Amino acid sequence: MSAYDANAIEMKWQAAWDKAGTFKASRSGDKPKYYVLEMFPYPSGRIHMGHVRNYTMGDVVARHKMATGYNVLHPMGWDAFGMPAENAAMASGIHPQTSTHQQIAAMKDQMKPLGWSLDWSREFATCESEYYGQQQSMFIDFMEKGLVYRKNAVVNWDPVDMTVLANEQVIDGKGWRSGAAVERRELTQWFFKISDYSEELLAAIDHLDNWPAKVKLMQANWIGKSRGIEIPFHLTAPVGDIADITCYSTRPDTMRGASFVAISSDHPVAKTLEAENPDVATFCATCRKMATTEEAMEKAEKLGFDTGLSVAHPTEPGKVLPVWIGNFVLMDYGTGAVFGCPAHDQRDLDFARKYDLPVRNAFYIPGEAVEVGNDALVPAKTEPVEFIDHFAGFGAVTSQQAIDATIDWFEAKGLGTGMVKYRLRDWGLSRQRYWGCPIPVVHCDACGVVPEKKENLPVELPVDVTFDQPGNPLDRHPTWRDVDCPSCGKPARRETDTMDTFVDSSWYFARFTAPNADTPTNMDDAKYWMNVDQYIGGVEHAILHLLYSRFFARAMNICGHLPDSAIEPFDALFTQGMVTHEIYQTRDDKGRPVFHLPEEVTDGKLTATGEAVEIIPSAKMSKSKKNVVDPVHIIQQYGADAARWFVLSDSPPERDVEWTASGAEAAYKHLNRVWMLCDRIAQMPEDTAGDDTGLTRAMHKAVHEVSLNIETFAFNKAIANLYEFTGILGKSNASGAAQKLAVRTLAQLMSPYTPHLAEDIWAHQGGQGLIANATWPVADEGLLVEDTVTLPIQINGKRRSEITVARDMPKEQVEKLALATDAVTRALDGSVPKKIIVVPGRIVNVVL
RNA sequence: GCCCGCGUGGUGGAAUGGUAGACACAAGGGACUUAAAAUCCCUCGGCUGAAAGGCCGUGCCGGUUCGAGUCCGGCCGCGGGCACCA
Numbered sequence: 017m018s019a020y021d022a023n024a025i026e027m028k029w030q031a032a033w034d035k036a037g038t039f040k041a042s043r044s045g046d047k048p049k050y051y052v053l054e055m056f057p058y059p060s061g062r063i064h065m066g067h068v069r070n071y072t073m074g075d076v077v078a079r080h081k082m083a084t085g086y087n088v089l090h091p092m093g094w095d096a097f098g099m100p101a102e103n104a105a106m107a108s109g110i111h112p113q114t115s116t117h118q119q120i121a122a123m124k125d126q127m128k129p130l131g132w133s134l135d136w137s138r139e140f141a142t143c144e145s146e147y148y149g150q151q152q153s154m155f156i157d158f159m160e161k162g163l164v165y166r167k168n169a170v171v172n173w174d175p176v177d178m179t180v181l182a183n184e185q186v187i188d189g190k191g192w193r194s195g196a197a198v199e200r201r202e203l204t205q206w207f208f209k210i211s212d213y214s215e216e217l218l219a220a221i222d223h224l225d226n227w228p229a230k231v232k233l234m235q236a237n238w239i240g241k242s243r244g245i246e247i248p249f250h251l252t253a254p255v256g257d258i259a260d261i262t263c264y265s266t267r268p269d270t271m272r273g274a275s276f277v278a279i280s281s282d283h284p285v286a287k288t289l290e291a292e293n294p295d296v297a298t299f300c301a302t303c304r305k306m307a308t309t310e311e312a313m314e315k316a317e318k319l320g321f322d323t324g325l326s327v328a329h330p331t332e333p334g335k336v337l338p339v340w341i342g343n344f345v346l347m348d349y350g351t352g353a354v355f356g357c358p359a360h361d362q363r364d365l366d367f368a369r370k371y372d373l374p375v376r377n378a379f380y381i382p383g384e385a386v387e388v389g390n391d392a393l394v395p396a397k398t399e400p401v402e403f404i405d406h407f408a409g410f411g412a413v414t415s416q417q418a419i420d421a422t423i424d425w426f427e428a429k430g431l432g433t434g435m436v437k438y439r440l441r442d443w444g445l446s447r448q449r450y451w452g453c454p455i456p457v458v459h460c461d462a463c464g465v466v467p468e469k470k471e472n473l474p475v476e477l478p479v480d481v482t483f484d485q486p487g488n489p490l491d492r493h494p495t496w497r498d499v500d501c502p503s504c505g506k507p508a509r510r511e512t513d514t515m516d517t518f519v520d521s522s523w524y525f526a527r528f529t530a531p532n533a534d535t536p537t538n539m540d541d542a543k544y545w546m547n548v549d550q551y552i553g554g555v556e557h558a559i560l561h562l563l564y565s566r567f568f569a570r571a572m573n574i575c576g577h578l579p580d581s582a583i584e585p586f587d588a589l590f591t592q593g594m595v596t597h598e599i600y601q602t603r604d605d606k607g608r609p610v611f612h613l614p615e616e617v618t619d620g621k622l623t624a625t626g627e628a629v630e631i632i633p634s635a636k637m638s639k640s641k642k643n644v645v646d647p648v649h650i651i652q653q654y655g656a657d658a659a660r661w662f663v664l665s666d667s668p669p670e671r672d673v674e675w676t677a678s679g680a681e682a683a684y685k686h687l688n689r690v691w692m693l694c695d696r697i698a699q700m701p702e703d704t705a706g707d708d709t710g711l712t713r714a715m716h717k718a719v720h721e722v723s724l725n726i727e728t729f730a731f732n733k734a735i736a737n738l739y740e741f742t743g744i745l746g747k748s749n750a751s752g753a754a755q756k757l758a759v760r761t762l763a764q765l766m767s768p769y770t771p772h773l774a775e776d777i778w779a780h781q782g783g784q785g786l787i788a789n790a791t792w793p794v795a796d797e798g799l800l801v802e803d804t805v806t807l808p809i810q811i812n813g814k815r816r817s818e819i820t821v822a823r824d825m826p827k828e829q830v831e832k833l834a835l836a837t838d839a840v841t842r843a844l845d846g847s848v849p850k851k852i853i854v855v856p857g858r859i860v861n862v863v864l
Numbered sequence: 865g866c867c868c869g870c871g872u873g874g875u876g877g878a879a880u881g882g883u884a885g886a887c888a889c890a891a892g893g894g895a896c897u898u899a900a901a902a903u904c905c906c907u908c909g910g911c912u913g914a915a916a917g918g919c920c921g922u923g924c925c926g927g928u929u930c931g932a933g934u935c936c937g938g939c940c941g942c943g944g945g946c947a948c949c950a
Contacts, residue, residue: 055950057950058949058950060950095950098949098950099948099949099950100949100950171948172948180948181948182948182949183946183947183948183949184948184949184950185948185949186948230868230869231868233867233868234867234868234869234945237866237867237868238867238945238946238947240867308947308948309946309947309948310865310866310946310947311865311866311945311946313865314865314866314946315865316865362865363865440947441947443947444947444948446948447948448948449948516948517948517949517950518947518948518950521950554944554950555868555869555944555945556944556945556950557945557950558868558944558945559867559868559945559946559947560945560946560947561950593869593870593943593944594943594944596943635943636943636944665876665877665887665888666875666876666877666887666888666889667876667877668877668878670869671869671870671877672869672870672943672944673876674876679875679876679888679889681889682888682889682890685902686888688902689903692903732876732877732878732887732888733877733878733886733887735887735888736877736878736886736887736888737887738887739887739888740886740887743887806883807883808882808883809883810882810883810930810931812930812931813882813929813930813931813932814931815882815883818883850930851930852930853882853930853931855882858882859882859883859931860882861882861930861931862930863930863931
């Protein structure tokens with residue numbers, strides 16, 4: 017055995033696994049199946065530390081499951097459609113298809129040396145027509161089942177580049193290329209009816225037992241179920257043929273405090289007024305210039321316009337409320353109209369102060385001030401409130417009881433209609449871009465919107481397109497759009513919108529079960545392999561991707577592409593933290609941020625120009641922010657095993673980890689030590705005598721703890737266990753036989769992390785076959801418990817001493833021993849303790 | 865702004881409500897060496913003490929408890945998501 021040559025070892029064992037087909041999954045066998053999946057990457061062309069961390073975690077799980085008797089499926093593919101390739105095409109002229117395939121090849125070259133136990137035979141990219149053609153077929157199925165529809169929706173419009181912008185491309189309200197103020201524009205777009213599944217998607221969260229609680233909470237909040245009531249407010253004079261403005265409220269208990277009604281600029285009343293009143297039109301136009309993100313709308317200054325109209329207060333005869341148009345009222349949610357109660361809602365209070373509207377309480381909290389200053393009085397749901405108005409008869413109730421009771425009250429009086437609403441909106445999937453899955457429909461003047469015939473699928477993206485101007489190349493393609501109507505045969509036009517890339521990633525996990533099927537899935541394969549037993553990916557996908565996938569699985573089930581058992585596709589989810597890194601930023605002459613690569617910066621200044629750089633600490637690594645660290649040099653320098661060991665050591669996997677260069681070397685040094693230790697023990701005669709008890713105990717403890725820590729995703733702790741066990745083994749004076757067994761066990765325990773090194777040690781220590789196929793060791797429970805235990809002795813909760821006693825010593829005896837210790841007798845000074853708490857095997861606390 | 869999470873030595877972190885700092889990294893000291901690298905050994909939260917020990921200490925303030933890094937309430941700071949980034 018020579019020096020540790022990571023590169024040689026890694027190539028050798030990767031070749032051996034390839035040759036043996038170790039990771040090729042097949043449906044046969046009598047073992048239980050286990051499907052482990054990591055979120056597939058966008059092929060940026062370079063792997064980054066986040067990928068290495070994510071896929072190594074999955075690999076540890078996959079290898080551990082293989083060793084513990086499962087038939088494992090562990091596939092990999094490419095989320096290959098998306099904006100970056102199209103942007104690059106505009107910048108450099110390289111066709112997205114060319115660049116994407118180059119980048120896939122480049123990335124695969126960087127991934128292969130890491131030795132992940134992936135079944136590459138199932139690889140596919142979503143930009144291949146074999147994949148997206150099946151997606152188009154499902155889209156048509158979804159149309160037939162009424163899961164898809166069209167409606168108008170707003171997009172960000174760059175008036176200079178004459179193109180639709182993604183939210184990411186809108187910076188401070190301006191287009192990222194042109195710098196022009198972005199406008200909102202309405203387009204007819206395609207939607208999935210995910211909102212029909214709001215209740216089901218919400219209710220089913222309760223059964224996702226192996227999902228992180230925070231992800232479930234985020235999803236539940238996103239779906240946003242609320243009980244409220246729709247209350248019509250009668251206009252004192254009708255507007256056209258509109259007699260009422262119906263407001264949706266979840267807080268009818270605040271009705272006494274209502275001091276205005278606010279409507280969206282897209283509300284029918286606003287639209288009617290707009291036609292006649294130029295001031296209204298101007299205000300509505302201002303509202304519509306606002307960015308489309310919820311964040312921007314929430315943060316924007318609240319603006320209002322008094323229409324001069326008024327409505328009657330529903331419960332107080334003779335009282336009227338003014339009607340305002342508010343830029344903070346969304347037409348998409350509720351009815352596009354709300355009543356404002358400044359006393360009990362902070363936003364309404366700010367609005368009322370700004371426009372000098374009355375503030376009037378509906379209730380107060382007993383024992384607290386009634387006057388509302390600059391803070392709205394918003395009681396916690398469990399807090400008692402006392403009404404000032406006609407609800408006073410309810411007596412002392414909690415805020416939540418008040419809400420429920422007043423909803424019932426309004427309903428009973430016929431003043432409103434109780435209603436459950438969800439925040440979840442339908443999923444708009446239309447993208448006015450080239451590099452995505454074409455939506456397989458045709459627009460015919462005679463027949464309207466007609467789905468493409470399935471035998472004509474896939475609707476392939478044309479390759480002969482140009483990227484010399486912004487906008488969708490499909491729109492300006494000379495011939496691709498022009499087709500005959502699939503229904504009547506007359507000349508018609510293809511849909512030129514493509515699908516959101518979230519569609520591509522909403523079912524790839526199902527496709528992996530039968531990647532070559534000529535239908536979206538193969539039922540037998542889907543029944544065998546689904547669900548994904550363990551899904552692993554970034555916490556940034558906690559809402560959208562996972563919610564869309566849950567919806568898609570249901571839709572696929574309805575269309576016969578997934579079995580009933582697979583409507584919740586991910587049995588267990590683990591969300592890893594992100595790999596973060598500083599961002600280096602300067603500003604251009606217009607004040608817009610310009611990002612710089614870490615290697616372009618020295619001592620807080622741009623290396624090239626000396627310009628001072630603003631350093632933003634610890635942000636998600638992303639290509640657009642240029643703070644991505646390339647792991648390739650670490651792999652080249654220290655080997656894949658060291659890189660794998662390093663990314664899982666130290667940081668708990670669910671937590672973000674700030675990238676630092678140190679540590680990779682430490683991992684390499686440790687693997688070297690293991691290598692040399694194993695070499696030394698290999699050369700030991702088998703019959704060397706020694707005391708085995710300590711090593712044997714340590715080995716069983718390591719087996720137990722490493723196994724447990726892998727199963728619970730505490731990879732960093734398992735590595736700490738391995739460090740500890742290696743240290744004990746290195747100093748052991750146990751017999752040759754025991755040390756050799758310990759080394760083989762160490763290799764097995766390390767094998768999910770450092771599989772190449774483990775294989776090599778295994779081979780040198782006379783292990784049978786590949787360690788990748790070896791059976792995981794099992795700890796002897798009897799060797800895990802120590803006979804004696806050291807108990808801390810606390811006095812008034814502070815540790816003052818300790819005693820070492822037999823594990824099973826009775827409480828009374830422990831108490832007696834504790835009271836006899838110097839520290840306790842000194843503290844007691846002859847007096848009697850108030851109380852003595854003895855927690856067997858844990859602690860003794862003497863209370864004076 | 866709203867939803868979610870996080871905050872422990874110089875650093876990454878460990879700790880079923882029960883000895884805070886496991887396991888590492890960095891740093892310092894020593895051994896080996898002509899020297900360096902590599903390797904090995906020791907020290908390593910703060911203050912105090914010759915030592916034994918003592919006091920303080922898990923972002924801040926308060927609470928529950930025999931006992932709080934852990935549970936509860938209120939702050940502060942940082943990160944993620946906010947529906948066209950993937």
